[in-house]
Amino acid sequence: MSENSKPVDPSRREFVVKASAATSAAAIAPGVFLTAPASARPADQPVTGDKRWGILVDTNKCADNCNDCVTACETENGWGDSEPNSAPEQRTQWIRTVEIKNKSTGYAKTLPLMCQHCETAPCVDVCPTGASFRRDDGIVLVDKHICIGCRYCMMACPYKARSFIHEDLHDQKPWAPRGKGTVESCTMCVHRVDEGGTPACVEACSAENHNALIFGDLYDENSEISRELQKHDSVELRGDLGLNTGVRYRGI
């Protein structure tokens, strides 16, 4: 935006003054923060529990045969066709569309299924090294540096949300590092969220005007997701397990 507008003298002068001051301050007192960005959390400040990120899936709005959220995730995070040597059962799927049909009534639905970002995540509980962890803002991730590839988290996950990488990978996305012999799953596009953005699946769904996915802060009463959750009923998958998932579903 600012690149297109022609700079005027006062702002340029102001910029130079501020930049010089910031540079001098940074030189004199390294590590001291002078300004805070308006929205996104700075990369070097810890995540806090003030927010809890979540996604509401309105299955009523999920279009038949639509796979846009899955394709967007593949493109964003670099999975999908990255494992040519692996059998279909061995290939990674961070998010998938699932077709469900009620056995007694025949009522059918399509919905996306991915890591549910549980508050008390079984994968985090069982991980022997702590590689599987939950950030204070509710996003469940795998630390690829200390994952030993035991796959106990995959045994424990009630949603089969996790995949093990069965072969060497090439051409990875810098923001979504992956590695042979480790486990991975939906990161809720943490690299985007940390910069104030929304997950790729949610963006893709909105771009098609389906709006079946709403992303936001579950702790903020005024966020769209909270307002929607207050307005209509929603469920957690395997709610009987009491995991308090960050992903919730409407219409099933």
Add this chain to the structure above:
Amino acid sequence: MKTALIYRETEGKSTGFWVLLGGLGAIMLLALGAVLHMEHSGHHVTGMSNQIVWGMPHVFAIFLIVAASGALNVASIGTVFGKPLYKPLGRLSGLLAIALLLGGLMVLVLDLGHPDRLIVAMTYYNFKSIFAWNIILYNGFLVITVVYLWFMMENKMNKHYPVAGFVAFIWRLILTTGTGSIFGWLVARQAYDAALMAPMFVIMSFAYGLAVFILVLMASYNWTNRPLGDAILYRLKNLLGVFIGAVLYFVFVYHTTNLYATEHHGIERFILLDGGIYTKLFWIGQIILGSLIPLFMLYHPTIGKSRPAIATAAALVIVGGFAQLYVILIGGQAYPLEIFPGYEVTSSFFDGGINSYSPSIWEITLGAGGIAFALLMVTIAVRVLRFLPETLADAAIDPHAAAKAD
């Protein structure tokens, strides 16, 4: 007071000894090759997948680990329960326990996605994870059993060995409880999520460990031409019968409890009726071959006195044990997760369907390598250290106790 037993190294000069060493070594080399292939190429060369995440290596590893704690029982019966007849077997019992555990851990570690990060597993602990606790329990078991053996074998420390034996006995119960809880605490899967898993694994360990012990004992005495009396062998085989019955009881309770609850009818139908290979392995492998036939053989008035029959029965218990673990591990994963109860589910990620698995040669070779490692360790240890009494003939091992005990 009976005269002290003399423990002596095996001679280890015969062709048979070197053939045994060579054979076991060759299997280990093959296993090493399989590991290098799996780790270099990645797990895509195995039959394991994102649907069946634990496969054949885990069946072997868990069998060995469970059998390890069970193999120590023989020593415990002598030390903790004061049965003199079992005391001469204590050293072999401890050795076998260590060897089987190391063999099992070898398989488990070499199947990891990152075996090179073993040091991470030893330095980063999530204490809420039963898996992390198991790492501590396994290491502790090794240390405690080594000390127990040392106290048993070193005259100066001999007076302390009942204490070490007691600690080892308690520790092994906790260890197998931990191994069973790896499955018992998995809330998500229909086949697991049962407190019964822990005691069932403990009793499974009694049976598997004793079966392995009986076979190793018979083989080592047969191959070294040392006398092995009937008194001790019959006592062991009768005990094996009791353990087989106890495992059957736990299996019965597990399945009847599941059959009572409608929500578990799907998994029960799968395992007991229409699960294909898993149903066959359960009924033919685990129940008929692994339990009923050995029970019949061991308690039959004449067959039960035949040494080949006792050895066969012990081998069948091991076969049944593998079948049981295959059904629990692979069968439990083959049955789909119930994410949407009451719904038919389909997806590109194989939701809602029975997952298929065919173990690769690499996985089986790795597993066999674990067994070879354990047996190789025992073969070398009895050659260089005094684990085996020169004789276990009835007259040599306290015939009065043999007649009176139990």
